[in-house]
Amino acid sequence: AQKITQTQPGMFVQEKEAVTLDCTYDTSDPSYGLFWYKQPSSGEMIFLIYQGSYDQQNATEGRYSLNFQKARKSANLVISASQLGDSAMYFCAMREGTIIQGAQKLVFGQGTRLTINP
């Protein structure tokens, strides 16, 4: 079974509008972390935002916020006031509690391709 599900293969949004990218996850571990990465056409995966399973408040980083609904197992990324430079692939990832001798394992979703129209 997929551990991270991103149901939107592609999204088109007008510049300056807010956009929500969906992510649901599946884990039985009480301790986990959720990440969002942006991948422009150049290929580099750029870290955007992190939410820990025990964090009481939703994470925010500039124009990015994470709408964390633990009971629903969802961790949607919200981008406010979208810009043309936001056009990219966006990946949701989960780190489960298991640590491999100090290193972590991330599981990624399939990604959502976001296109911002002028």
Next chain:
Amino acid sequence: ETGVTQTPRHLVMGMTNKKSLKCEQHLGHNAMYWYKQSAKKPLELMFVYSLEERVENNSVPSRFSPECPNSSHLFLHLHTLQPEDSALYLCASSQDRNSGISTDTQYFGPGTRLTVL
């Protein structure tokens, strides 16, 4: 140089060639990772190194051979690859600790786009 660098950025090789991908991190991290990103598939974790010791090998074929000579450098040696190995290979690093859960983030390099003819 800052962050995580990868060389080469693009590589075309025949099935009988031997080549190596290089990753270097300038973040003072102690864990490094190799991922494979194929078209229409999620990112796949290949290898994990922590404190220069390989701690995970996700059923990767032996034609891929990783090497981590120190905490700043990671190599992926390639030999007798197949066309289906064509993909973007991403390296990442993180600062992790052996004691308990870490929330530290993995930072990625720009990747090497590999084409196997």
